[in-house]
Amino acid sequence: MRPRTWLVAGVLALAGCAPEGGEVPAQGAGSPALVVYSGRSERLVGPLLERFQAESGVAVKVRYGETAELAATLLEEGERTPADVFLSQDAAALGALSSAGRLRPLPEELLARVPRRFASPRGDWVGESGRARAVVYNPERVTDAELPRSLEETAAPRYRGRFGVAPANASFQAHMAAYAAVQGTDALARLLDGMAANQPRRYANNMAIVEAVVRGEIDWGLVNHYYLLRALAEDAGAPGKLYFFAAGEASNLVNVAGIGLLRDGLAARRLVDFLLSPWAQEYLARETLEYPLVAGVAPPPNLVPLAELASPDVGFEKIAEMLPESLELIRASGLLQ
């Protein structure tokens, strides 16, 4: 009876892999493991967390997922969450948890490691690496002199149907909210209507835009800077280059990936401390190709230094405040369903 053999094998296999799968919490020297929900991928932060375990002796259990889904999960779990720490890909998810009162305050010593604008105004999360909004373009199809010098110029008729955006992506939405925070919502409405009238191609995410640019499907697109760098790491010969808007008021934006604590504790604080250490910051710059936020650590090679990026001087609390209305405007422009 082959089916029965399969069944038995399956059940045995399942029983065999369950403990390894982690139903039994890994015990580190008698103390329970630190549970981390990570919206950042295992490829990027896995080695970092392993190093932390080895250095600190703190056992870490990581639950990887999409940032938004994990944030929604944390909001649903409430006080019952098994998580101690949340690693988020963007400030908006941390902001939502902060507004819901789910994050514990961080000690000033940790907050002060990064420039103030990259930490929570409430002091309950801290940025760990910077992600700049940028234009990725295909040098075989367009030169950098032909690219728009500001967000407003994306409405110029010569770009009609030739560029890509990802309106469903959190980074695009934060970018628009930052613009609204500086220029006001009327200006954002005008910007979005102009952009939408120019018929950009709408992609599912930043990666899809980079791929479309490299294939020559579009000339350029609005993305986060590191997506191109990662695509070049996969295929060094791909025709793609990075470009930042000229020093316009609100065209550039540096967003952050960051850390928040759901339960305060020595081990959790040590993890934050570790992620803001020079070693971890150098690792992030090298492996995730993001901007390190701690002073004295060099950014990835061939990248405009963070200080030279003309990012508008608005805090994330202001951006978060503008987000719902900006989203409405993105929907109203027809860019997002």
Place this chain on the structure above:
Amino acid sequence: MIAMIAMITMIATTAAGRPPARGAWWAAPALLVTLLLNVPLVYVLARGLGDLPAWAAAVGNHQTLALVGRTLSLVAGVVALSLVLALPLSWLVARAELPGRRLWGTLLALPLAFPSYIAAFVLVTFAGPRGRLQAWLAPWGVERLPEFAYGYSGALLALTLFSYPYLYLLLVAAWRGLDPALEESSRTLGVGRARTLARVVLPELRPALLSGSLLVALYTLSDFGAVSLTRFPTLTVSIYNAYRALFDRTAAAALATLLVALTLLLLAGEARLARGARPTRTRPAAPSRPVPLGRWRWPVLAALALHVVLVVGVPLAVVAEWTLRHLRRGGDWGELGAALLASVSLALLTALAAVVLALPVAAWSVRGGTPLARLTGRLAYSGHALPGVVVGLALVVLASRHLPALYQTLPLLVFGYLTRFTPEALAGLRASLQSIGTVFEEAGRSLGRSAWAAFASLTVPLTRPALAAAAGLVFLVTLKELPATLLLRPTGFETLATRVWTATADGAYAEAGPPALLLVVASFVPVYLWVVRPALRDRP
């Protein structure tokens, strides 16, 4: 619990009328299973409709109507095109004298093994305006291909080519169960080939056609990967966007109520069409003699080969290329052994559990003869239309609040799979039970067997190919499930699908190669063993 079952039985038998109608003894387990499978649906309705102003704000958007229209037009297109593909393909495999038909039979089902985001990724990188195909045609001056890989046509292609196997597999089983004597009689009576097909054959295939179409339709409704990559946003995309943008679970649930409404519409439509489907089979089918293809043999083989190259070969080549690139760079197969074992055992367990759960629902809904029985049979499908993230979050809420001991454990994950995939087992079983009828059992009972013994010894053996096919289907889709897996798995638990996701999320496609390849290989074995081989086994 026992009291609950007793109560349900009482209600069911009352509803079924006195004296208890045939099959009424299935009522309690059928109702219980349906209740369990509808847990996510109840959550969505409670959450979505609980706050009516919020519901109205989310749904009363001027774009909602267009969104629903777009979603429905995609569903209609995918079902229609799947029928066009699945009918001839299943006939060729089940009825024609096709060289190597078991291999063809397996290959034709394999597209279902590719997660839809890989399928759509392959479509746009291969057939997109500047995809691989365009690069090949560039020497002939083709600068840009037409946009067919994107928008409606792109979503239609990606979803049809990778979900038609639902229909195909059910139809192969149906063709094999079809008594060739019926067609032969019709032809002997002087009825032409086309009219025989339309008047005799298609009505016999109707249960399988309807069940398969329903699965394809529900798959399309709940898909996120293909529609977002091909840039044809449907309702599911809006639901994801609501979660993504403001972590707004209420707005997401409100939009999901629309999806539920569309599902109910589809179920009602299927029920209406299924009315009057009467089994005509009175004895086990005689083995059908394979139809010789004659001079069509080579053109048919060429067309089949082209189809298989496009829907299995191309995606497999892409995945193999990733794998090679990964290995050339000094990458290894990593810790995939554990992920493979986890994926396969979970999928096996889910497949078997789904068949066990589906059997009473199928039996009661086909035979109960009451409106409640029919309604139960339909409602059990609801979980299949909800996107994985909705099912996942519903169970996160339920378990983290009320069943903390189950939260982030394998049993809850399997339960999540079951709410989504039991309908896939149900479809095949219902079609099979419908075409078998109850004649044999009645004969058995008149000869003194108990109802249960008659069912177990007479009906079950006849449904065995359908049972195996149902398990095979569930196995395939469980293997590649991602969104609910990410939300419900025990912390640190990895499957092949989560491995693929880890790599593709950062665009590190080379690293996604090995787990994706294993995913397809792991799908091949059960499809062959459970679905194709039993369906094509020649009966004595």
